[in-house]
Amino acid sequence: MEKYNPEIIERKWQKYWAKNPDNFSAKDESGQEKAFILDMFPYPSGTGLHVGHVESYTATDIYSRYLRMNGKNVLHPQGFDAFGLPAENYAIKTGIHPKETISNAVEVFKRQINSLGFSYDWSREVNSSDPKYYKWTQWLFLLFYKNGLAYKKKAKVNWCPKCQTVLANEQAENGKCERCESEVIQKDLEQWFFKITDFVEDKGKTSGLLSGLEKIDWPNSTKSLQKNWIGKSVGAQFKMQIENTDKFIEVYTTRIDTVFGMTYAVVAPEHEIVASLLKVESRKSKVKREIQNLKIENSDEIGKYVEASKKKTDLDRMEAKEKTGVEIKGIKVINPFNGEALSLFVADYVLSQYGTGAVMAVPAHDERDFEFAKKYNLEIKEVISGDKKDKEILTDDGILINSTEYNNLESGEAREKLTAWLEEKKIGQRKINYKLRDWLVSRQRYWGAPIPIIYCEKCGEVPVPEKDLPVELPDDVDFKPTGESPLKYSKKFQEVKCPKCGGEAKRESDTMDTFVCSSWYYLRYADSKNEKEFASKEKLEKWLPVDLYVGGAEHSVLHLLYARFFTKVLHNLGYLNFDEPFLKLRHQGTILAEDGTKMSKSKGNVVNPDDVVKEFGADALRIFEMFMGPLEDMKPWQTKGIVGVYRFLEKTWKMQTRINDQETGDSKLNNLIHKTIKKVGKDIEEMRFNTAISALMILANEMEKQEKIQITNYQLLITLLSPFAPHLAEELWEKLGHSESIFKEEWPTYDPEMIKDEEIELIIQINGKVRDKIIVSADISEDEAKTIVLEREKVKSYILGREIRKIIFVKGRLINIVF
């Protein structure tokens, strides 16, 4: 027998599978039950495949192979998320066109993916930078546009003054530019948005982004991340009159129950009232009637404060250790509940973008207000009683005090009643606020899908007609960052005739956020070559939604939220018959370096899958990554650990010399085999691959002990192993004389009769402690067990004349004598 040589075996079977794609292709015409098993398509980075990719791809590969062997019609495709910044930044540095960079990287990725024996259906491959793909990204943009879900407005964007460019939020983390580390500033520019906020709550028959979470099988943590991101809060919004005027400021609060504790109010520096008051002061001729009686005593001071706040970056405002603010001297606002006239402050701890940009301040029950009140010596009035624990103030709900007729109410009840009062008096109402903002989708960048809009001097904003799609990216552009999209400098691209009037017009030069491309790619796999639609309705109905989706937890919010949004829009517009794209989602946990830190190029502790494949083979790498621990856990790489799974594979390989085709019928081994069939199947379904592998190891160890290995048993072992180590399984299968691929085999079934134990080890406990064990028939009755156990010398010596209070008997498991 030749040595186990994964290099030769693996190359051989990879070739075979490439020549017989039918083995793994999804059958559009088949009547078998479908299963759509999906990996998040990778960004083809220049550094190649990472062990993290291998982890998730192995998981879905095992699952897909298992389902196929169980007679399912499996759609398991792969593609590339090929637009994006790294390739463009690389082009700026080297002058090499992103197209070239990406196509090289895609080649490397495909080579690596194939070297691991993944059973993808490559006939459905997508690449988001391919005009045949982004034609439909653009088509979807126009669909959104026509339905009022894509719109343009002025917005603050991240701007790096050194690189002279707009940055995506992900590139401006912590307020610093990803590339040059300089401070990012906020700039007002015209930007495109998608109305994702329209889909937070249910819309017609389409479930909302919040309620939809209830019906999908996703990790709890991911659901709660999305909920947090959406940030729904239920409160009340009400008007406070400015004393001696008929003008109001409106505030939002979730704690209307604390309203009698309000001792002042605060507006954000950007609040319109501030600007209008200052205007009154500076241009007396244009005094508005309603505030003509007001005299602001410190308008200079306020003006300075507002100016200073405007100059601060978001980062500064967030990091400010102490709260600052200025009282607007000369005006008072009235608390409508008790008529008290209160001071009004401008302070930048109040956010202009959230709620109304103005708040009621209750220092006794809100930490921020408390901090501010202490600093400026403002009144602190308690109106809720309850347990403060070890804090200075009570911020939890409690019982109302000092609140007129609302005294003694519990916070929750009080909120209902106080809100009802506001509604009755028509000065306020219940109000729901969200943290989620509309999705800014335009990027002043080259390497993305162009936004299909044309600006005509006569007709204004004109969508590119469907027949003119795709709007292709020109190749001849200068990548140097200028602060505007590089597309602006391609005349060929920019200058265009207006589709409406035929006059001179200009194309939109911005491209779309890459997250737009990845928000719908899973739909394209159903019908990836369709040139008439993004996918036919029939095929969408056949294959979607995705039954299992696996990918990194870093996409918990953005990609997964956007993809859900797209699905909901398309459902709402009648293109899809489902409103959640991914029924079941799992994340692979991060694989850390051997030292327990994150793998990083700069630390030089990155494990390259190619090296591992070369040394131990793809099967060993696959099994090792699955064996390291639960799929979702973060776990450190241990090079030495691979040796263990390699030994296991080698052991299985060597067994082929000891097979025997005579039936010997070892009932103990048969029992183990059937238990293993059951366990491996169940574990794969629950994606607990580590314990499935452990069960296979136990079976292999047991078979190894046999002098002769029965051929039927050996075949079973190989079949159970095949989804995990496909190359080895194919090779051994062929050696056993089979001419067809092992993946044409049916998954073995277990016989429930065979997994029943005839004898069990009954645990004998005395006062809950294990004191003895005894082999008995599995169906021993309580009485029989008692009789036998109480006769045992060891048990007798423990009892020693003491009175037995009771005896607990758990059938097939244990007996516990209590005294």
Place this chain on the structure above:
RNA sequence: GCCUUGGUGGCGGAAUUGGUAUACGCGCUAGUCUUAGGAACUAGUUCCCGCAAGGGAUUGAGAGUUCGAGUCUCUCCCAAGGCACCA
């Protein structure tokens, strides 16, 4: 601060969901084989006391429920990830 997930041998991790804690693998120890090293195989390996038989302790800490708790309840500590002046 809030949300989420965790905390089990020297290490990665198991535990039929309330019933033998430490499966499987790594490592380590001893042995067989080998000129040697390695590989392979066999046996052992939670910790403490003991030559052994045996006994005791043990799932981050503490309490509770129970005949019985890694698992359920409460309080606290620690770690990772996310959100974060969102009123």
